[in-house]
Amino acid sequence: MIGVLSYLVFFATLASILAIAVLGLNLQWGNTGLFNGGVAAFFGAGAYVTLILGGQPQDEHLGDFALPYLLALAGGIAAAALLAWIVGRLTLKLRHDYLAIATFGVAVAFENVMRNAEWLTGGAKGLRGFERPLRDLLGDGLTYNIAFLTVVLVALVLVYGVLQRLAASPFGRLLRAIREDEDAARSLGKMPARIRLTAFVTGSGIMGLAGGLYGSFYAFVSPQDVLPTLTFQIWAMLIVGGAGNNRGAIAGAFLIWGAWTASGWALSRFAPVEAQLYTGSIQFILIGLVIVGMLLWRPQGLFPERLVVSQSGKPGH
Amino acid sequence: MIQSLADGILVGAVLSLGAIGLTMVMHMLRFANFAHAELLTIGAYAALVFDRVFQGVNATLGVKLAPLTLTGSLVVAMVIAMAITGASAVLIDRLVFRRVREKGGELSMVFASFGVALIVRNVIGLIFGLHTELYSKGIAFAVVVSRDPLLLIKPDQVFVLAATLVIMLVLHLVLSRTTLGYALRAVAENPSLAQVNGIPLKRMIVLIWVIGGGLAAVAGIFYGLTNHLSPVMGRDLVLPIFAAAIVGGIGSIYGAALGGMIVGIASSLALLILPSGYSPSVPFLIILAVLLVRPNGLFGEVRA
Numbered sequence: 001m002i003g004v005l006s007y008l009v010f011f012a013t014l015a016s017i018l019a020i021a022v023l024g025l026n027l028q029w030g031n032t033g034l035f036n037g038g039v040a041a042f043f044g045a046g047a048y049v050t051l052i053l054g055g056q057p058q059d060e061h062l063g064d065f066a067l068p069y070l071l072a073l074a075g076g077i078a079a080a081a082l083l084a085w086i087v088g089r090l091t092l093k094l095r096h097d098y099l100a101i102a103t104f105g106v107a108v109a110f111e112n113v114m115r116n117a118e119w120l121t122g123g124a125k126g127l128r129g130f131e132r133p134l135r136d137l138l139g140d141g142l143t144y145n146i147a148f149l150t151v152v153l154v155a156l157v158l159v160y161g162v163l164q165r166l167a168a169s170p171f172g173r174l175l176r177a178i179r180e181d182e183d184a185a186r187s188l189g190k191m192p193a194r195i196r197l198t199a200f201v202t203g204s205g206i207m208g209l210a211g212g213l214y215g216s217f218y219a220f221v222s223p224q225d226v227l228p229t230l231t232f233q234i235w236a237m238l239i240v241g242g243a244g245n246n247r248g249a250i251a252g253a254f255l256i257w258g259a260w261t262a263s264g265w266a267l268s269r270f271a272p273v274e275a276q277l278y279t280g281s282i283q284f285i286l287i288g289l290v291i292v293g294m295l296l297w298r299p300q301g302l303f304p305e306r307l308v309v310s311q312s313g314k315p316g317h
Numbered sequence: 318m319i320q321s322l323a324d325g326i327l328v329g330a331v332l333s334l335g336a337i338g339l340t341m342v343m344h345m346l347r348f349a350n351f352a353h354a355e356l357l358t359i360g361a362y363a364a365l366v367f368d369r370v371f372q373g374v375n376a377t378l379g380v381k382l383a384p385l386t387l388t389g390s391l392v393v394a395m396v397i398a399m400a401i402t403g404a405s406a407v408l409i410d411r412l413v414f415r416r417v418r419e420k421g422g423e424l425s426m427v428f429a430s431f432g433v434a435l436i437v438r439n440v441i442g443l444i445f446g447l448h449t450e451l452y453s454k455g456i457a458f459a460v461v462v463s464r465d466p467l468l469l470i471k472p473d474q475v476f477v478l479a480a481t482l483v484i485m486l487v488l489h490l491v492l493s494r495t496t497l498g499y500a501l502r503a504v505a506e507n508p509s510l511a512q513v514n515g516i517p518l519k520r521m522i523v524l525i526w527v528i529g530g531g532l533a534a535v536a537g538i539f540y541g542l543t544n545h546l547s548p549v550m551g552r553d554l555v556l557p558i559f560a561a562a563i564v565g566g567i568g569s570i571y572g573a574a575l576g577g578m579i580v581g582i583a584s585s586l587a588l589l590i591l592p593s594g595y596s597p598s599v600p601f602l603i604i605l606a607v608l609l610v611r612p613n614g615l616f617g618e619v620r621a
Contacts, residue, residue: 035424037351037431090608095567097349100427101559102608104351105601108556116594228552232435235428277447281439288435295417295429 002142009145011261016152017213019253022237023159023246024206030243030305031167032199033179034092035100038107039234042080042204044226046211048114048121050076051221055130058122069133073212080208081201083110088200093193107228115223126222133216152213156250159206163246175199229284233260236287239294242301251303256290319466321585327474327543328557329581330481334536335554336561336573337488338529344505344568345525346418348426352409352434353533354551354558358441360402360534361541361550365450367394384460384472386453387542395538399531406530407523409433434551442548450546477539484535485574488528492570501525505568553597557584560600564607566614575615579603 021043028034036042053065054072067075083106091102114121121127138144166172177185178192185192215221233256241252263286267279294301339353371378371390378390417429459469492498503511504521512518540550561580565572584599591599607614 029424033424035427037427090605094608094612096423097343097347097427098563098608098612100349100351100424101563102601102604105556105559105604109598109601112595112597116592232431235431239428278443281442281447284435284439285443288432288439291432292413292429292436295420295425295432296413299417299420299422299425 006142006145009142009149011257013145013149013152013217014214015254015257016149016156017210017217018234018237018257019250020152020156020159020213021207021210021234022241022249022253023156023163024203024210025234025238026203026243026246026249027163027166027175027206028200028203029238030245030249031172031179032175032196032203033096034196034200034203035096035103036200036203037100037104037231038087038110039207039231040226040228041103041107041110042084042207043211043214043230043234044110044114044221045080045083046076046208047215047221047225048076048127048211049079049208050212051127051130051215051219052121054133054216055127058129069216073209073216076212076215077205077208080211081205084201084204085197088197092196092200107226107231111223111226111228114226122222124223126220126224127215128220130216130219132219148217152217155209155213159209160246160250167246171195232284232287232291233257236290236294238301239291240302242303242305244305245301245303248301248303248305252301255302259290260287318586318589319463319468321589322582323468323470323474325582325585326578327478327581328585329578330478331536331540331543331577332554332557332561332581333574333577334481334484334532334539335558336565336577337485337570338532339558340562340565340567340570340573341505341525342529343562345508345522346414346426348423348430349559350430351427351555352430352437353529354555355434355437355441356402356406356530356533356551357537357540357554358438358546358548358551359405359537360398360530361537361546362441362445362450363401363534364391364394364398364538365445365452365541365546367397368452370394381453385476386473387476388453391452391538391542395535398538399534402534402537403527403530406526406533409437410522410526434555438548438551445548447548450541452541452546471543473542477543480535481539484532488532488570497524556597556604557581557600560603560607563604563614566616569614569616572614572616 021039024042025036025039028036050072053067053075054069056066065072087099087102087106091099115124117123132144132148134147135144138147174185174190174195177190178195182192214225237252237256238249239252240256241250242248260283263283264279267282268276271279335354335357338356339350342348342350342353368388368391371393372388375390378388378393381388413429413433414426417425459471462468462470492502500511500516501521501524503514503516504518508518511521537550540554557580558577561576562573563576564579565574565576580600580603583603584596587599587602588596
């Protein structure tokens with residue numbers, strides 16, 4: 001019973017962390033129509049910088065700052081936002097697909113640098129030396145994990161609330177206007193490039209928050225955590241959930257993460273031993289099929305965006 | 318230095334062939350096709366299969382054309398692989414891209430292309446195994462061209478470079494001297510206007526995929542000949558090929574050819590300064606540099 005409960009807590013923690021990242025992507029892709037091919041890099045920037053800033057002194061790599069946890073997490077968010085700002089400044093004024101290529105490139109380069117820069121990140125062995133916050137008080141067991149899940153859920157609800165408010169605000173209307181018809185928005189005196197950059201940086205900062213929480217949960221991060229797989233998983237979550245719908249994004253995160261872990265478990269349990277090497281390939285094919293299948297047969301996702309008329313024409317409303 | 322330059326030109330030849338097809342598709346269908354590099358993998362493995370088949374049927378075909386490690390069977394297999402890859406590209410377009418295109422949304426196409434890339438790459442991994450393969454088990458000995466500065470070149474490399482140049486010349490002649498080439502360029506320039514002038518758009522799209530797929534197959538085979546085959550070669554080549562297309566300017570075929578060379582040489586020279594572990598990051602740095610200095614590439618036009 002305790003085993004099932006602790007697994008559920010573990011599962012819910014990871015799914016909620018990923019849901020935060022999906023919400024960040026929804027702001028970019030769902031609300032603003034920006035393609036982010038490098039979710040893993042922004043997630044990873046959050047994780048690495050949080051652990052470096054909050055970690056204890058290390059001989060092998062950087063990480064002797066031992067900042068208070070919230071400050072370290074804020075640093076992680078800022079690092080992801082900064083990375084997004086640099087890429088966004090260079091690409092957001094160009095053709096849409098330049099952003100796709102550049103962000104994809106960021107993810108490749110980020111993983112590559114994390115793997116090679118041992119003095120900075122510990123290289124392929126990963127980044128160690130981080131103490132989970134409040135560990136003295138709560139220990140390492142189920143109590144800690146439940147407390148951590150609570151924190152993650154609070155963060156998820158906060159991000160969701162802010163994004164819902166944002167989507168309903170004039171700024172959210174502006175984002176949708178730019179997504180639907182950039183020229184029309186510009187003709188009304190709006191500045192699409194600047195607005196898009198704001199949305200891109202904010203969304204990436206949210207991914208950085210997710211990454212920071214992920215890194216703190218494991219108290220460890222390695223290049224294995226920032227592979228392109230993560231980007232594909234997060235996309236699948238948003239596409240399945242429904243781009244433009246924040247509740248759909250969260251539902252998609254739980255659904256896809258559930259399907260991913262279940263398929264991994266089923267393959268490791270029932271597939272013949274000689275096929276075990278290929279479980280990864282089979283899971284990738286499944287996620288590819290989910291993305292392509294959704295785009296072909298239900299591009300609006302399971303929970304489509306509800307388009308609202310934000311101001312009705314009638315007076316007195 | 319000279320050695321790096323020579324190696325870079327060679328890698329560049331493979332990238333150029335891949336980038337030409339990519340830039341044509343990106344220009345005409347207006348989406349960044351992240352599945353393009355998987356066409357290289359399809360071509361390389363198709364050639365591997367038919368190479369083995371022909372050698373099994375007729376052993377004399379398996380004799381190496383000295384001093385190359387290339388065999389007669391591989392040459393025949395290459396032609397078949399080009400056809401198969403072209404057909405696969407058309408099939409993928411029919412099954413996925415055309416249907417997503419009709420629903421609208423350029424960026425949905427980009428998502429779809431990632432999905433297709435994942436499926437193709439991992440299906441090939443399931444069929445052929447995750448290990449690397451070689452066309453020929455024989456060791457290709459490099460020829461010392463010059464001792465000071467030291468320059469070693471394998472005969473295969475010379476063949477690859479020469480063949481690439483011939484293919485580009487043929488493509489250039491087709492594009493500049495035939496009605497078909499004229500129609501292709503017209504469609505790339507302005508699809509609606511080309512249609513008004515009686516150019517069948519759908520047939521041109523098929524043709525673009527066939528040409529792009531065929532060139533990708535050759536690039537994949539040349540990569541396999543000078544390096545090795547692996548199911549993830551597409552994953553490793555996709556960013557350099559995009560970099561080549563961006564350097565040349567999207568839509569420019571000559572730009573893509575030159576861009577491939579530039580990316581190949583720059584990546585190779587960069588290794589003189591950077592530790593070799595960082596080589597996958599170099600194409601990204603090139604992309605950033607181009608976007609900073611000349612966002613539309615060397616030969617690209619401004620387009621929204």
